[in-house]
Amino acid sequence: MDGTNAALARDAVTDTLPSVVHNQPGAVLLVRTSDGTVLYANPLAEQLAPHAVLPCPVDEWSRSAGLQASDGSELSDPASGLPASPLSRIARGQPVGGERVSAARGNDLAGAREALWVVGLPLHEAPLEQLSALTLVVLLPLREEALVRGARESAEQLHSRAVLASDLSFTISDPNQDDDPLVWVNPAFEKVTGYGKDVLGRNCRFLQGPGTDREAVRRIREGLRSGGTVTELLLNYRKDGTAFWNEVVISPVRDTSGRITHHVGVQSDVTLRVQAERERDAALDVARDARRRLEFLSQVTEELSAVLDPDEAQDLLPSLVVPGLAEWAFATVLDSSGRTRHIRAAHARPERAADARRFQRLQADLLDTSVSMRVLRGQLGPSLLKVTEADMVRGVRDQGTIALMRRLGLGSAIVVPLRARGQVTGALTLLSGPDRPAFTEDDLRTATDLGARAGVALENARLYAQQRRSSETLQRSLLTRPSDAPGLEVVTRYAPAAEAAQVGGDWYDAFTQPDGATTVVIGDVMGHDVSAAAAMGQLRTLVRAVAYDRSAQPREVLQRLDRLLEGLGVTTLATAVVLQLDAHSEGGERLVRWCTAGHLPPVVVGPDGSVGELAGDGLVVGLGTHGERVQHEARLALGSTVLLFTDGLVERRDRSMEERLAQLHDTVAELAGAPLEQLCDELIRRMLPGGSDDDVAIAAVRVLAR
16 A cells, blocks of 8 residues: 555544544553553443452453453453454553454343443553553444444554554543643654643643633543543644644543542544534524524414404514514505505513604604605615614604604614515514614515515405405495384394405394384394395395285294295295284283294393293295294283394304303393393403304394383
């Protein structure tokens, strides 16, 4: 192998070695070369051979540790003529540059073994006579088999496994001398650090420098003082001043009495590994930061999209970006004529809330030359800038507003448009404040993405409100206001569903027939769309015409309605209750008749607060003419109230109908003495505190006591 190839192979082993050996302390022995006696062992070596009593022959120590060669044979050198094991060769003073062995795990019932890498270094060059007759043995725990095999193959290409040992830097220090000086270093120490035998007699702190972590140095000092093995990663400095990352493992070596005689140190230059880990950590930080930003954007979008009122959404937007993205922020939108219509501000500090509210009221003080207004009018795109006095003078009309903005905090600013359907509908201005880092290009990208999402959410809220208003207008146009009849008070309520454009088929009606009787109707066409609303209008008109034409009673009204729908081929299905009250009371009572078509029964509240129902049954309207419908009669005491309602008042996904009807009865009983208008309003508030997924229609009739 020529010199170039040998150098390349040596470099390959040097790069591989830190991956072969675990970042854990090794077992350390000092063996007397003259007779192969183990004189000293560190705590890990004692754990490997717990029954060995030092001093003892190396073969006895090996058997106590259950060491085996890579082929599974015992690590001894019997007279059988077998090849000498690594520890046997070490005992005779031969260097061992790195061989794989395994040790028994005494506490492992499965019989698993611990893979180790053996390095033996004779100390014959040590200046002290007590060390020169010894060999340093280090057993290092191994990593993956593939890495070990690769290191062995690289070493074999050099025809010498000693290269592995030469790439591990070993030192021995004497804690029994002042300042625990170095008494031996191997050639690899000079290769790694640039220092040679000239440092013997000095403490190894000469490797430290301005970047060395003093806390790590303190941990090493405390660990050695306590007699334990220490492992630390230090930024050290070579003789030429260049820095390198040094993974240091220092183990105490004890004699048979337990006294620490030496410290054995193993140093590994892991600069490339640390750099790779830092690059990996930096990449992970970038990924984590990107994920945090995405989570932030998703959270803001989700919260903003949940608000269906456009003004409320505009109010909410600035508060969602502080303090996560900015110290304070404000959102600005224009009306259809291009004038500033709405400014909402939020500040991260509660003590600045009053200033933020005051800033909201100063809409006219933002000049068209300000960056916020220029972005709002489409003259600028997303902008990142440091706010200067010149910016303030150009962008704000009044000195008092400038002083107010200084109190709120300036620093750097980001202004992004709020876009929807290709149009700029508003602008979001973020300010970092003086105490936070200036905004970055990453912050600008995040804010730009946020502006696009927020713009769509605000536009959706605007369209929702517009559709809701249209739906309510359509629905209410089909529901006329009832007129009171003599001796009766009639109040109606209609509450649309919580979802946009959910025009429903709920309806109410109340009118006086030619004979003076009052008819009250409640109904619900199946479906929630424009077709249901149209069908509702059609049914309501038919019911009113049929009832008024002949002063028909409830049963006749529903039966004639069945025939009309069947004859006209109308496929609409609906539930309904038709209720009729006589024109006059007799004996302090009013006669009431009703007929039910698959609808919930009306609730009756007596003047004494008692609650009952006007029960009845019958097929829903629209199934054809199938027999006679049943009409019921009762007498209502003066002061009684009859409540007709659609199922939106009592249906909820998380409660049974029985529970909700019981709640309705209790609520009506509590409100029995309230004015009828108040009763209806309070009933909706208590029964539907968060709104309803369905339309709600109510018709309440009170028989007046006069």
